[in-house]
Amino acid sequence: xxxALSEHVEKEQFPQYPAPVAxxxxxxxxxxxxxxxxxxxxxxxxxxxxSTLGMWTFLVTEIMFFGGLFMAYLVYRHQSPxxxxxxxxxxxxxxxxxxxxxxxxxxxxxxxxxxxxxxxQKPKTQVMWLVSTMILGAGFLxxxxxxxxxKFRDHIVPGPYFHWEGLYPKPAEQFYSLYFAMxxxxxxxxxxxxxxxxxxxxxxxxxxxxxxxYTPVEVAGLYWHFVDIVWIFLFPLxxxxxxxxxxx
Amino acid sequence: METIAxxxxxxLNNGHSLSSWLLTRDHxxxxxxxLASITAFFFLGGFxxxxxxxxxxxxxxxxxxxxxxxxxFTMHGVVMVFFFLIPSIPAVLGNFLIPIMIGAKDxxxxxxxxxxxxxxxxxxxxxxxxxxxxxxxxxxxxxxPYSTSASNSHVILAxxxxxxxxxxxxxxxxxxxxxVHRMRAPGLTWFRLPLFVWAHYATSLIMILGTPVIAxxxxxxxxxxxxxxxxFDPALGGDPILFQHLFWFYSHPAVYIMILPAxxxxxxxxxxxxxxxxxxxxxxxxxxxxxxxxxxxxWGHHLFxxxxxxxxxxxxxxxxxxxxxxxxxxxxxxxxxxYKGSVSWDSPMLYAFGFxxxxxIGGLTGLFLATLGMDxxxxxxxxxxxxxxxxxxxxxxxxxxxxxxxWWPKITGRMYPEGWAKFACLNIFVGFxxxxxxxxxxxxxxxxxxxxxxxxxxxxxxxxxxxxxxxxGIGYLIPMVYxxxxxxxxxxAGPNPWGAxxxxxxxxxxxxxxxxxxxxxxxxxxxxxxxxxxxxxV
Numbered sequence: 080x081x082x083a084l085s086e087h088v089e090k091e092q093f094p095q096y097p098a099p100v101a102x103x104x105x106x107x108x109x110x111x112x113x114x115x116x117x118x119x120x121x122x123x124x125x126x127x128x129x130s131t132l133g134m135w136t137f138l139v140t141e142i143m144f145f146g147g148l149f150m151a152y153l154v155y156r157h158q159s160p161x162x163x164x165x166x167x168x169x170x171x172x173x174x175x176x177x178x179x180x181x182x183x184x185x186x187x188x189x190x191x192x193x194x195x196x197x198x199x200q201k202p203k204t205q206v207m208w209l210v211s212t213m214i215l216g217a218g219f220l221x222x223x224x225x226x227x228x229x230k231f232r233d234h235i236v237p238g239p240y241f242h243w244e245g246l247y248p249k250p251a252e253q254f255y256s257l258y259f260a261m262x263x264x265x266x267x268x269x270x271x272x273x274x275x276x277x278x279x280x281x282x283x284x285x286x287x288x289x290x291x292x293y294t295p296v297e298v299a300g301l302y303w304h305f306v307d308i309v310w311i312f313l314f315p316l317x318x319x320x321x322x323x324x325x326x327x
Numbered sequence: 328m329e330t331i332a333x334x335x336x337x338x339l340n341n342g343h344s345l346s347s348w349l350l351t352r353d354h355x356x357x358x359x360x361x362l363a364s365i366t367a368f369f370f371l372g373g374f375x376x377x378x379x380x381x382x383x384x385x386x387x388x389x390x391x392x393x394x395x396x397x398x399x400f401t402m403h404g405v406v407m408v409f410f411f412l413i414p415s416i417p418a419v420l421g422n423f424l425i426p427i428m429i430g431a432k433d434x435x436x437x438x439x440x441x442x443x444x445x446x447x448x449x450x451x452x453x454x455x456x457x458x459x460x461x462x463x464x465x466x467x468x469x470x471x472p473y474s475t476s477a478s479n480s481h482v483i484l485a486x487x488x489x490x491x492x493x494x495x496x497x498x499x500x501x502x503x504x505x506x507v508h509r510m511r512a513p514g515l516t517w518f519r520l521p522l523f524v525w526a527h528y529a530t531s532l533i534m535i536l537g538t539p540v541i542a543x544x545x546x547x548x549x550x551x552x553x554x555x556x557x558x559f560d561p562a563l564g565g566d567p568i569l570f571q572h573l574f575w576f577y578s579h580p581a582v583y584i585m586i587l588p589a590x591x592x593x594x595x596x597x598x599x600x601x602x603x604x605x606x607x608x609x610x611x612x613x614x615x616x617x618x619x620x621x622x623x624x625x626w627g628h629h630l631f632x633x634x635x636x637x638x639x640x641x642x643x644x645x646x647x648x649x650x651x652x653x654x655x656x657x658x659x660x661x662x663x664x665x666y667k668g669s670v671s672w673d674s675p676m677l678y679a680f681g682f683x684x685x686x687x688i689g690g691l692t693g694l695f696l697a698t699l700g701m702d703x704x705x706x707x708x709x710x711x712x713x714x715x716x717x718x719x720x721x722x723x724x725x726x727x728x729x730x731x732x733x734w735w736p737k738i739t740g741r742m743y744p745e746g747w748a749k750f751a752c753l754n755i756f757v758g759f760x761x762x763x764x765x766x767x768x769x770x771x772x773x774x775x776x777x778x779x780x781x782x783x784x785x786x787x788x789x790x791x792x793x794x795x796x797x798x799x800g801i802g803y804l805i806p807m808v809y810x811x812x813x814x815x816x817x818x819x820a821g822p823n824p825w826g827a828x829x830x831x832x833x834x835x836x837x838x839x840x841x842x843x844x845x846x847x848x849x850x851x852x853x854x855x856x857x858x859x860x861x862x863x864x865v
Contacts (some may be wrong), residue, residue: 119432120511121846129435129509136501140539147543147573151558154569238555249557249564256556256563260547 115292118252127294134298138305141268145309148261152316155253162250167320169235169251170258172224176320178222179310185215185308196283196293205283205296209294212303213276216269223266230255256318265313268306337717337740337837352437353571353840357840358423359738360444361414366807368410368451373800375403380796383789388779390585396779397464398480404467406458409489410451412723413581416588417534418499420730421527423738425503427831427838428521430512430847435505443498450492455799457484466777468578471559471570475551483552486545493542496584500534503527512830514849521829521853526591529615530586533580533587533622541577544570571633575626583622586686586718587615589726590657593679596729597661598854599827600676601668604658605854614653621650631702640699654690658683673825674748678729683720689714692767707777710770713763720759728806735810736820740837743813747805750825761795829853 113123120126158161192208234242237256245251279299282288288296338355341347348356378399382390391399422440426433434440457463463485465474474482507520507528532691547558548570559570599603605611627635627643635643661683670676692714695701705711736742769788774781781789823832830849834842 087728117437118841119434125509132503132508133436133439133501136504136535138503140497140535140589144539144543147540147547150573151547151569154566158566236448236556253557253564256558260550260556260558 109301113291115287123291127297130294130298131301134301138301141305141309145261145264148257148264149312149316152257152261155250156320159247159250159253162247163254164321165245165247166251166254167317168322169233170318171229172318172322174222174226174298178219179314181215181219181222182307182310185212185219186304188212188215189300189303192283193293193296196288196296197290199289202283202286202288205288207282209276209280209283209296213273213280216273216276216303220269220273223262238246261313261317265306265309269310272299272303272306275302336839337835338840339735347816349551350441352433352441354422354426354434354437354440355738355838355840356494357440357444358419361418361422361447364413364444364448364451365414365419368406369415369803371455372403372406372411373803374640375399375406376796377800379403380793382779383781384793386781386786386789388784390458391779393779394464395462397466397734397777398462400645401463401466402458405454405463405485405489407719408467408581409492410447410454412585412719413496413540414499415585415723415727416592416730417503417527417530417584418444420592420727420734421503421523421530421588422499424734425506425524425527426510427834427842428524428829428853429507429510429515430830430843430849431506431510432841432843434502436502438478438500438785440502443495443502446498447492447495450488450490450495453488453491454485457481457488460484468574469545469548469570470574471548471551471565471567472561475558475560475565475570476562477539483549486549490542490545491550493538493545497538497542500531500538503531504535507531509713512847512849518609518612519849519852520612522592522594522605522608522615523588525612526587526615527592529593529619530584530587531617532616533584536623537577537580537584540573541581544573544577550591563665568630568634570615571630572626575629576623579626579629580619582715582718583618585723586726587618589682589723589730590615592659592726592730592733593682594657595829595854596675596679596733597664598856599733599825600673600679601665601670602856603664603854604856606663606666607656608852610656611660614656617653618650621646621653625650625697627704628697631699632706644697644699648694651690651694656687658687674745674752675729675733677749677752677756678725678732681752682722682725682729685725685759689717689721692717695759707769707775709766709776712776713766713770716763716766720763725755728752731806731810733825734831735813736824737836737838739814739819740820741813741836742820742824743780743806743817744809747809751805751809754805755799758795758797758799758802762792762799763795765789765791770832799822822861828855 115124116126122127188208192205192212195205195208230236234240235251235255236257237252241248241252241255243251276299279295280314282295337537338353342351348360350358351357378391379396382388382396382399388396422434461481463478463482464480465478465482469482469486507524511520525762548555550556551558551560551563551565555563557565559565559567559569594605594611625643625647627639628647631640631644661679692710694709696705696714732743753806765788769792770776772785774785774788820836822835824836825832830847830853831838833847
């Protein structure tokens with residue numbers, strides 16, 4: 080048996096081939112670097128770009144993830160527009176509006192937290208903005224809990240105990256199936272967001288962030304804004320169907 | 328070629344403890360963790376296939392009950408699709424090679440890379456538990472309302488397994504995309520990238536855009552089973568066709584997750600063993616992206632007989648045929664590359680030749696199925712089984728095995744017995760064709776898929792198929808044996824046993840943990856075998 084190895088050593092001797100891809104030393108290699116630079120990155124800028132691109136890519140997957148639910152919503156609302164409108168009117172616009180306001184303000188405080196880290200402000204300032212963001216997020220979840228409790232009390236949770244007085248019980252049950260699936264998944268993202276923010280707050284408290292290194296705050300901020308934006312779509316789709324008819 | 332002694336410290340002997348493997352962040356070690364786990368799943372899926380073929384040896388359901396048979400083909404599909412084919416080339420060869428091919432020390436997110444392996448294993452455990460505790464009988468497609476309401480088997484458990492494993496795939500794709508964008512060595516422009524990397528980039532796009540949709544779909548099935556939310560079951564007001572749309576929105580592109588990386592492997596093999604640059608580099612690179620993009624617009628061809636509107640069917644039929652264009656670009660360009668090349672017949676190249684022939688058959692029969700009128704006759708028959716096994720086995724597995732043989736010396740630092748490798752390749756080729764070619768015929772004659780029993784006149788084809796599967800199974804075992812044997816006994820490979828051109832062949836075998844002592848500066852593309860004035864690319 081002729082070994083494959085020798086066969087190719089012969090081939091290598093064709094004279095006209097150019098040199099293989101050149102390996103030349105690039106840069107100085109071991110200059111003193113930032114303590115938070117991971118070994119496989121060349122510099123802080125590359126590390127930051129990789130992390131933010133990674134988060135943006137992750138958010139694309141999140142859009143597709145929620146997209147499946149939005150698709151289901153589209154199909155069923157198209158099948159029964161009146162049923163969805165009737166069901167929507169049992170949601171409390173006051174709580175929904177208040178929650179929307181809380182999340183929008185929390186996005187502002189989040190942006191200020193990123194800005195505080197980026198401009199190397201005192202850790203106390205960074206922590207203040209981060210904690211405000213968390214309080215607003217927790218407030219959102221608290222209100223969501225009140226709303227869910229009301230739904231359980233009124234028997235409009237889908238399943239064997241679902242009870243509907245209106246004209247369209249089936250579409251209403253479907254609407255509430257989607258309501259719980261969509262807001263539940265969103266609330267889960269809020270809970271995960273609060274977990275991330277806790278870690279970031281501790282890191283900020285330990286004075287880890289300044290203008291040279293604030294990637295974790297930036298990346299957590301991107302996630303937080305995304306979860307906020309999902310709610311900006313959920314609120315009108317779920318709470319505001321056909322409300323403008325009554326306004327005249 | 329100057330010979331470089333194998334490095335005393337490489338990624339394999341840099342740490343021997345269990346935790347140095349289980350907590351590693353080295354993309355090369357993670358690739359080997361994946362290799363071990365997907366090999367286990369491959370043989371598990373193969374065992375189910377063997378049981379299916381044994382049952383089908385006779386027309387009656389005599390070896391297993393029809394219920395058991397349903398579970399066997401379901402578990403065969405679930406294991407092979409989600410736990411072998413989808414991760415096979417990306418998670419093993421892609422993980423190992425992409426950072427090296429682009430001159431980086433590691434993937435952009437090493438910890439996420441390790442996490443994705445743990446997620447994969449966790450998802451696998453759920454599925455194995457589902458299999459042991461009684462199995463799932465819905466088919467790997469989990470069609471509603473059977474999966475949401477009727478089936479008494481462990482749908483939620485298997486569904487959770489698939490849901491979890493999906494995140495492993497998402498994280499791998501995310502890691503590859505960021506790595507290719509941000510970690511390329513100086514001078515390594517997009518059009519100097521190896522075609523293997525282009526193929527994986529396109530694959531990663533499908534992973535991140537498609538996988539979340541199957542995740543939410545499976546989640547909704549589980550929620551519907553568990554909490555009685557009415558999403559897909561008509562009895563609860565849902566729409567089962569919506570399930571099929573959502574399922575195939577991922578699962579059709581998923582077949583390109585399986586085939587695109589194999590195409591990337593074949594592009595590398597053809598260039599190395601024909602000693603020529605690829606014919607039409609940019610066309611081959613962009614055909615990967617085109618397959619990824621068009622692949623997202625064809626899912627409706629799975630619903631031709633499901634009550635989808637005729638006009639939707641027409642549109643999906645036409646777009647499905649468009650996929651044939653970039654696929655054909657690849658096949659023609661590989662063939663054109665061979666022209667006047669200095670072709671050698673080493674075992675990786677045999678797999679590449681096998682791939683081109685079998686993928687062409689698999690692809691062309693796909694056009695039969697994309698034709699509306701034909702599909703009504705062929706739908707859910709063995710014709711479609713044969714079609715996708717020609718693409719999945721003849722394509723994806725041939726690419727995977729070809730790549731494993733080609734890069735085995737790089738991964739382990741050792742050669743393998745070439746004679747045995749050629750024998751195994753021939754064995755697999757013969758066994759494969761004997762298994763699946765008769766299924767084209769018997770499918771065309773009308774034998775439906777997914778039944779334990781069949782009409783007696785189909786028996787001769789099924790006997791041929793089972794005989795072929797036996798040969799195929801033996802063919803898979805042979806490389807297992809000689810690869811394991813080679814680890815200790817085969818001759819050292821040296822950095823570049825094939826005389827190939829590319830960054831991965833310029834570092835020692837096995838590579839050191841950091842891959843490159845210093846970041847390389849790249850001056851031209853890979854595989855520049857011809858004098859530069861004949862190459863005509865950057």
